[in-house]
Amino acid sequence: MEIDEAREVRTTCPYCGVGCGVLAKVAADGQVSVRGDPDHPANFGRLCSKGSALAETTGLDGRLLHPQIHGRGSSWDEALDLVGSTFSQTIAEHGPDAVAFYVSGQLLTEDYYVANKLMKGFVGSANIDTNSRLCMASSVAGHRRAFGSDTVPGTYEDLELSDLVVLVGSNLAWCHPVLYQRIAAAREKRPEMKVVLVDPRRTMTSDIADMHLAIAPDGDVALFTGLLAWLGQHNALDRAYITAHTSGFGQALFAASALDLAGVAAATGLSEDELGRFYSLFARTEKTVTVYSQGVNQSSQGTDKVNAIINCHLATGRIGKPGAGPFSVTGQPNAMGGREVGGMANMLAAHMEIENPEHRERVQRFWNAPAIAGKPGLKAVDMFKAVADGRIKALWIMATNPVDSMPDAGAVEAAIKACPFVVVSDVLAETDTVRHAHVRLPATAWGEKDGTVTNSERRISRQRAFLPVPGEARPDWWIIAEVARRMGFDGAFAHETPAEIFAEHAGLSAFENDGERDFDIGAYAGVDEEDYDALQPFQWPAPSPGTPLWPAGHLPPHKGGDRMLSRPSPIFNVARQAPAPKQLISPLAGEMAGRPEGGVQARHPPQAGGTTGHQSTRFFANGNFYTPDRKARFIAIRPTVETRITSDFPLILNTGRIRDHWHTMTRTGKSPRLSQHIAEPFVEIHPVDAQRHGIGDADIARVSTPRGEVLVRALVTTRQRQGSLFAPMHWTDQFAARARLDTLTASLTDPVSGQPALKHVAASIEKFTARTFGFAVTRKRPATMAADYWAVARCRGGWRVELAFANDDVDWTAFAGSLFDTADAEVLAYHDREAGQHRIAAFDGEHLTGALFIAPGPVAVSRGWAAEQLGEVHASQRQRFRIVAGRAGAGRPDAGATVCSCFNVGVNQITAAVAAGCTTVDAIGAALKAGTNCGSCRSEIRAIIAANQVQAAE
Template sequence: MNMTTPTPELTRQQMRQSTCPYCGVGCGVDISCNVTGGAVSLDKITGTPEHPANHGRLCVKGTNLLETNDLKGRLLHPTVAGEKVAWDTATNLIADKISQTIAQFGADAVAFYVSGQLLTEDYYIANKLMKGFIGSANIDTNSRLCMSSAVAAYKRAFGEDVVPCNYTDIETTDLLVLTGSNTAWAHPVLFQRIARAKQRNPTMKVVVIDPRKTETCTIADLHLPLKGGSDVALFNGLLRYAHSNKQINSARVATYAQGLDAAIAAAKPWDLSAVAQYCDLDIEDVRTFFTWFSQAPSAVTFYSMGVNQSSQGVDKANAIINCHLAFEQIGRVGTGPFSITGQPNAMGGREVGGLANMLVAHMDIENEAHRTRVKEFWQAPSLCETQGLKAVDMFDAMALGKIKFVWIMGTNPVVSMPHRERVEAALRKCDTVVVSDIVATNDTLAFADIALPATGWSEKDGMVTNSERRMSRQRGILPPPGEAKHDWQIMCDVANKLGYLDAFSYSHPGQIFDEFARLTACENKNERLLNLAPLVGMSQTQYDNFSPLQWPLKEGDDGTLHSVRPFSSLIFPTPNGKARCIAVTPAQPTQRTCKQYPYVLNSGRARDQWHTMTRTGKTAKLHAAMPHATVTIHPDDAKALGIKQHSYAQLSSAVSKEEPCIFPVKLDKGIRKGDLFVPIHWSATWGSHSKLAKLYASATDAISGQPELKHAAVSLGPKTFNTYGMVCMREEDAPLFNQDCVSYWAKTQLENGVKWAIACEELLAESISAIVANIPKHWVLYQRKDTHSAQFFCTDKDQLCAYFSVGDSCMSETPHWQVPDAWVDSLLNQSLSAEDQSNLLYGKVDESFTQGPLVCSCFEVREKTIQAAVQTGCHSLDALGTKLKCGTNCGSCKPRLTEIIDDTLSELALPLATSLD
């Protein structure tokens, strides 16, 4: 009998292209895949060289996408009340709950809260189901929190939500104004494009307008550290200055814009002195900015959350747009008011009408002709007739018992919405809370009655639109894990069970996109710039192979599609074809400081994390540069309160009824006195006292409904404990650490385990007893104690499984027992030599781990190593890159490298080299 050995299946390499799922830059990514038989695995990720958004570059988050793409922590099965159920059971229950709610309380008792993480096709189905078939406009999105003020301002000024700029404009302009954006951290790939453009064109000027001196200021020719919330006065002052100096051609502006006289009249009180005083700026710096802008051949104002997240966000944006209209800085290369979105498909959500005050395809709910058109196109039985509830109002209505059913998709509002305690109360009050997500646990899923497993990046398949109106494909490469489904499929399943089979019978996302494209073109006689008629009728192959395109689109004589620059003809989508200047008046933030709450709290993004860390939090590389949230304080404020670097501070506000937030302290002269800054990403999942959103009131812009998330009034004080320390454990053993046994904890993901920074109200001996209480009996315990500290570690089968170090002195005093977690992490799961054991007990750290904070995440280069290189002659980024490789991959660390170079050269009394070369 002959025996044959089965031939092993060959593995072949395949390259697939997709789009990064993080910020609104919309970077293209190339993914090298290993294909063995029918199985696909992702091997390597790089930027797509030909993608117009990034030209092959990625930031540190994009570079580490594959590090976050495993199934650890994924939601893989539908659950009801925490118990696994079949899909039919879950979707039948959802359909029944929606039907019962409508029958008993009406359609407005139902709400959807969706996300800029959804693809355009998902967004379209959610909007169609809610507004056309359920019959309510109570569908809003987390994009309300980031760009709704920009949308409202564009509509007021231009008649349509159209971003009038391209990324190439920020490279070709003579003057770039960055306001309300720490671009270096929030949009690193664009920041690198700006830095290279400035290097190519030394006459290009960059102005940064921000209360903080951020990393973005490393390329600034002028930094205006204005008082938070004073933007309208600054740009009104610019308008007045130019008018007073006869630098505005009113007759010319009148040919394409109306309302200029009223806008100038509103700006009349804001002379240089008034602006400088109101904004708390140096008058000569204000004069310089006004001179540069009013005389610039071309100018772009690049603005983001610092403008939008305000109770006056719409007026701030319109004050900016007024200047661009008045100075004829629009419709040309290198010009325009450029709002940058924060999410990968916030723009796509705007296109399909994902906000409660929109219809679809840039049509309006209040417009009867638009409603009739959409109703007939959808064959909708009960199209909404009035605007729905915006995000904050939606959760307020939920808390009052008016909304009985809510479906939350792809977002974490308990963390991201203001007034967290109110949001939690709303979800407790709501009869039925459905959450579709990719993760099994987060702050919002804790309130879910029904949890549905959705697909994530690398599994999802559809379109996204970036900040410059460029549509790109996110492609499904891997099969959905477990029982996960695409969001559009889940909603279609529910729609079918509600009886709407014909309207939701799609088998491929390309069919959904085609329907959306047809709707943008329906009866669109140049009424709206969003017209995707040239994309109607794409085959599935054409859809699958779709290359990035910007709208508005024009078909050339040869049949190829081209993008058209918006407003190049200076004709706008308004009834008379003219843009509108809007008269605006400065107003103080809603959340005002007072004697009890004297500090202004600002918040924003950190370089290496994304939103609420459900993805980026999975990889140790993205924790290394900033292990947990800190509160940034001016040294003078800290000194007055007796607060030291790395000690703890507590923050409270008038709206928070629970215990205060507690964060480690970071001192920084670059922040205004009286201001504080905390990054947004860390939450109750990552820290016992990290519920930042609880400090913000539900203050919103009256027009856009966007929350005021850049300006809260808080109290600040030192927080001391009796015991401080750290706990490191292997990943599989992490549940053995009882977080309730300590007064404070902040969690960090390590390469081989998990670390908690801890603090206890109890004295040292009591704290030690509580911490080690859950150690398994079969672990071998090694310990060393003295009067003020203790170190102990445990081995399991001769391998290090846990390390504990505690003491009674504050972290700011760098006690001998405080050791780098990276060092301990390198020993976890390792067999320990006698020397290793002694080193752990006595805190004798390997020298390679004593080089200070991580700066370059890609190559794990630390601060002291960089400083030493500068001291020995590496006085430029190129020199550092050659010697240490730092800054040569994603470039996200370049602003920090520049700061280190300057600080080190300053200490050496050498000329500074502040350029991102």
């Protein structure tokens, strides 16, 4: 019978803060497919490698599908009753500050709102913090110090309109690839556009940089205070803007002048010539955007770094104008939404201040709450210290994995294990955090969730469910509301749908606002189910009709071409009795018929140097900040030089992320193709440091700090700054033997924001002496791996495993049996004990069950080819012996290590294409498709082309 084509559902990507639109489709056979939404103003159809692989992450393997109490199954009523009664009893006996919530930027805004409301308005404590504290808390603090509010003034459009993009502490090519591609496309159309990268590492982002400033760790404060002083010395200030719209400039300039150019050079590790060229470029380029991310935020000086950057933009009047402004890009999909609802311990909902008694009274009145938190709560690092010392006795962790992601993660794990009552609501049944929960609550996953998220440019988008809810999983907002009801707060948590929560959230944003607060989405306060379902992406502020964008008595911005007065068209009449006319459902109103769910008429991607075709709102071009005098505040920052290295720990460890994995791999670890680019934990080390410490390429290295050690693969590369190491934070006990990187980091935090310093850790490195190395492929994930070093990753048809052993006294036949079942299998084996070579393969009929390769050095077997054999039919003995030999037959070229994850293109394929005459990235794309989707691999392709051309020339 003929089956109708599956309906595409318009939703939003659950990865970084770019907030890309996604079209998801479920076929009649249940197969999920995804593609970029060409109408979404964040990405216009582009997706990165992670977004492109989302369909591979929606399976139910490993899911937590039923509530559990102490490891046994329970009903929802039993689990919720226990959580509600235990939290209530703990509060009654020890006070409200004896309980805490640790939440996540993976939550939707509606989830976040209900959690914040329960803790701050009904429990009466502000002990709710979020893993976004690890991501952008310093940006929030810097914004509030400078602007009086947590306002991101710019838009993505500014990246394309600028003449100079300064990327600070941001590997945009790997961590925000769609924004990187937007900049790359704009630069290709306007070659005069310049890009400067400020980063200790020469990351893949340097591929589009005209200038790479390989700054010393934490040298950013000196760099930008030096810039402010230089601007003052060279008469490159916008004195009219400074006088009319700012305060504190004199003090800031005086503090910045503490170092002369030579002093700045010493503090940053840059030459005076490099500084002079960068400062001159900044001074003469009016349309400058400074984009910053974790390299700025994750620092003990993070807030000062943010304000040092903002100071330079205020001093030149480059803020809130097309193509100009400081721009914080967030790491998580809804870090911004969490900020809007007050999801951090030192904030109130709707960008109100917990320190302000008038704001507290207003929120309490709106919620009709019995109490309101009277002071800031414990920020993430301090929260887990309070768990450790017993001040917090009941802890609820939602949608995050702090045992792996928090600094000093070993101490965090010990604290959670010792806590009297721990609740974890999550998607997976086994994570390094879930395993310590007394109560486990199954939450809905990305494809099953319904709500909203806000991206880095203040754009709110709908996340729509396209998959049925499996088992007994429930939305996070529902779980929180049910616990609240059991704590006696029934009336305030009677929400039946996320639409009702969003309407309340929007109503609070407008409540007694009148333009006094930046966050106002009052136009949506009357949203009903139908309107909410059709909600289109929009930027805030979006006040209800008649509400000023700026307070009375303050001049609005001029009506020049910056569109600052272009308020989004009101979508809903807040005071209405009947729904607003449907033609007003979207500010981008278009034909709904025939479009995907929630669809609008197609919009075209922006032209480089042009506009997006979507309405943008910018703040602050002509002042009107949210400080008492409506002026921005310069923050006086004195540059300091900080070093943490010692004779025992002589290197600086910088932690971060890689292209194809996300946080602790609870989602990306499910995708075979995302694990092929980099399949095991590693540490980058400069060749000089590698030689000094006896480290060879592909050795197993032991990286140590005063808190612990990890074992990771060594990657010797000149991209790494000498004296520094880089290692990614993704690997957990679920994926590697000893690679939980944040067990090495300290609980040192920024004194203003409370954000941990994860980029500047004193460390040492040494070679781990392995006598034997191994590699295996297996159809089923091994239950145990008795090796000193192991790392497991998904591949098509099964799993791949890297191994290393401190000795070679192992029964390899028995070890193979522990990796894959050999009991009833046909086993072929090759043993050369003299050479230390062992190869064992097991077959179930015509299919490979598993293969193990052992050698005295790193195993020289093509990983891609070996993994492919799990899906092949092996009918003949010849085919089976090839597996034992570890070699493909004639006519089966090895693709090599994966470079392009989107199309599974390997390095050997690219090398062959270069030899055949493809000498540009575009030519490689035409021949192999590599680099033609998300573009994250284009810099690697360019490097392969260059290396092969040099080799040919030699």
